[in-house]
Amino acid sequence: MAMLxxxxxxxxxxxxxxxxxxxxxxxxxxxxxxxxxxxxxxAVALLAALxxxxxxxxxxxxxGVARPVGVLAGVVAAWCRLxxxxxxxxxxxxxxxxRLLGVP
Amino acid sequence: xxxxxxxxxxxxxxxxxxLAAAAGLVGLSFGAIAIASGLPAWAVITMSVVVFxxxxxxMAVGMLAAGSPVAAILGGLLLNARHLPFGLAVADVLxxxxxxxxxxxxxxxxxxxxxxxxxxxxxxxAGAYWLTGISLFVTxxxxxxxxxxLGGVVxxxxxxxxxxxxxxxxxxxxxxxxxxxxxxxxxxVGAAVAVAGTFYLPAGLPVLLALVGLLVAVRQPALAESTx
Numbered sequence: 564m565a566m567l568x569x570x571x572x573x574x575x576x577x578x579x580x581x582x583x584x585x586x587x588x589x590x591x592x593x594x595x596x597x598x599x600x601x602x603x604x605x606a607v608a609l610l611a612a613l614x615x616x617x618x619x620x621x622x623x624x625x626x627g628v629a630r631p632v633g634v635l636a637g638v639v640a641a642w643c644r645l646x647x648x649x650x651x652x653x654x655x656x657x658x659x660x661x662r663l664l665g666v667p
Numbered sequence: 668x669x670x671x672x673x674x675x676x677x678x679x680x681x682x683x684x685x686l687a688a689a690a691g692l693v694g695l696s697f698g699a700i701a702i703a704s705g706l707p708a709w710a711v712i713t714m715s716v717v718v719f720x721x722x723x724x725x726m727a728v729g730m731l732a733a734g735s736p737v738a739a740i741l742g743g744l745l746l747n748a749r750h751l752p753f754g755l756a757v758a759d760v761l762x763x764x765x766x767x768x769x770x771x772x773x774x775x776x777x778x779x780x781x782x783x784x785x786x787x788x789x790x791x792x793a794g795a796y797w798l799t800g801i802s803l804f805v806t807x808x809x810x811x812x813x814x815x816x817l818g819g820v821v822x823x824x825x826x827x828x829x830x831x832x833x834x835x836x837x838x839x840x841x842x843x844x845x846x847x848x849x850x851x852x853x854x855x856v857g858a859a860v861a862v863a864g865t866f867y868l869p870a871g872l873p874v875l876l877a878l879v880g881l882l883v884a885v886r887q888p889a890l891a892e893s894t895x
Contacts, residue, residue: 604850608858
């Protein structure tokens with residue numbers, strides 16, 4: 564019980580500190596404009612990496628076929644300028660449908 | 668904060684609502700999985716409110732079930748380390764009163780950052796950030812609550828393709844920026860490094876390694892200048 568509380572508090576405080584640190588640091592740091600312009604790019608790189616690892620891998624292994632194909636279908640839909648909601652639903656439906664057909 | 672709401676339009680609200688609904692379903696499965704792994708209901712519900720970072724919550728539940736509380740903390744924090752550069756990138760959204768900066772920081776998740784960055788008009792970024800953060804906070808926690816109550820109704824998010832929905836949503840939000848060749852190069856290098864790293868490194872580290880993608884932009888200062 565005590566251990567569980569320690570884990571939850573440590574995870575919560577640590578995560579919040581990481582979130583707040585970036586926001587507060589941005590004010591304190593006098594970044595040259597060339598570096599400041601890289602910050603949104605950094606977020607894009609992180610989000611792209613997050614999406615790519617989540618799409619292709621699962622717990623350090625390849626994620627099978629259904630998930631990557633589903634993600635690809637969603638991205639193609641978004642690329643063709645279908646609404647965001649449609650892209651997300653197409654991704655989920657494709658992956659779920661492939662699994663129904665027995666695709667891993 | 669009030670003035671931001673006026674910048675929200677129907678499309679944005681609809682898009683955020685869709686993602687919030689999906690997050691609610693994942694929250695539902697988180698609640699069910701956490702209860703099934705033997706955690707008490709109060710711990711599961713509290714975790715969703717105070718941590719509010721899905722990946723690290725799933726990891727913590729797994730590590731606790733495996734009897735490794737230290738790994739639950741360290742692994743979770745490594746997974747959440749990306750929020751520091753996120754904060755640097757969206758700090759301009761959280762200007763103003765201390766209350767809104769403190770609350771806004773807790774709402775910093777992949778989706779709120781992605782929705783904020785997807786806005787071409789800087790004035791709309793704050794509205795998108797807050798709307799996404801608050802909506803997903805509500806549905807994530809309602810989902811957790813339902814999952815805890817109902818138990819194993821939805822224990823596997825993959826059955827509904829939700830595991831494909833989230834990467835697709837992030838990529839769809841990034842797409843407008845990826846149309847720019849310089850940004851695309853940074854994202855591709857970052858994604859490739861992260862995917863390769865996933866097979867050798869503990870969870871969380873590969874995504875952070877994606878920052879080496881920035882070297883592509885640094886080496887070409889003209890490109891860095893052209894990004895907003």
